[in-house]
Amino acid sequence: MAAEDPSVSGVSGRYATALFELARDEKSVDAVKADLDKFAALLGESADLARLVRSPVFTADDQRKALGAVLAKAGISGITANLINVLIANRRLFAVSDVIRAFNALVAKFKGEATADVTVAEPLSDKNLDALKAALKSVTGKDVALNVKVDPSIIGGLVVKLGSRMVDSSLRTKLNSIKHAMKEAG
Incomplete structure (x- = not known):
């Protein structure tokens, strides 16, 4: 599916495709989309959170601890929280906005929108x-x-x-x- 859509490619496309397929299999596409939209809104509202996500200065452990608290407070859990933790573990958290964009493109295509x-x-x-x-x-x-x-x-x-x-x-x-x-x- 990712290969068909030029907006879903590269590292972010691979993560988005894996997340989409998992969410589709668990019939939770809408819930995951809502969580990702909530996280994107948090990123847009907080310069500190955006810096934590993008900056390579923070260790994976720092990011995991800080984002664990942010996700818990925002009520983001399950597949979406797992995705963010995988991005942290693989030192790819900087790509989270691109992953969200690619995931939304896959959802739109899936729903015929x-x-x-x-x-x-x-x-x-x-x-x-x-x-x-x-x-x-x-x-x-x-x-x-x-x-x-x-x-x-x-x-x-x-x-x-x-x-x-x-x-x-x-x-x-x-x-x-x-x-x-x-x-x-x-």
Whole structure:
């Protein structure tokens, strides 16, 4: 399965594939995904935790002790905790974010979902989000999960990235293309 998806390769792809196959066999894919998402959120919230995970200065024993406490407090156990301990033991903890990304790609593929990165100038209403999901589903034939990012610098419109395809209908891009056309004409 990993070989079919270019986003799931290398060291992180091997760990993610092994984790996915184990979770699928134990029928706990959703629980493992929830635990991994929780751990990714913790990484995003704590610069100290991110440093502990990425820095080679910390010994495996230091990482195991510290992360054991973090995982217990967050309620992360079972397969997910085992994965993190294996990454620590193999001195691959620095790759945990890539493993999480690859695992999520495998889950999306397994569930027949696609993920689109959407950048908007201001938050979308639920009605607009549903309309966007429906439009993307009609194009892909799959349910599409949206990662929405708000970036006021695009002024208006939206930028949608789905796999290798990107549609940029932002006002910033349109204004830039008009500016370039005017420069060339002058």
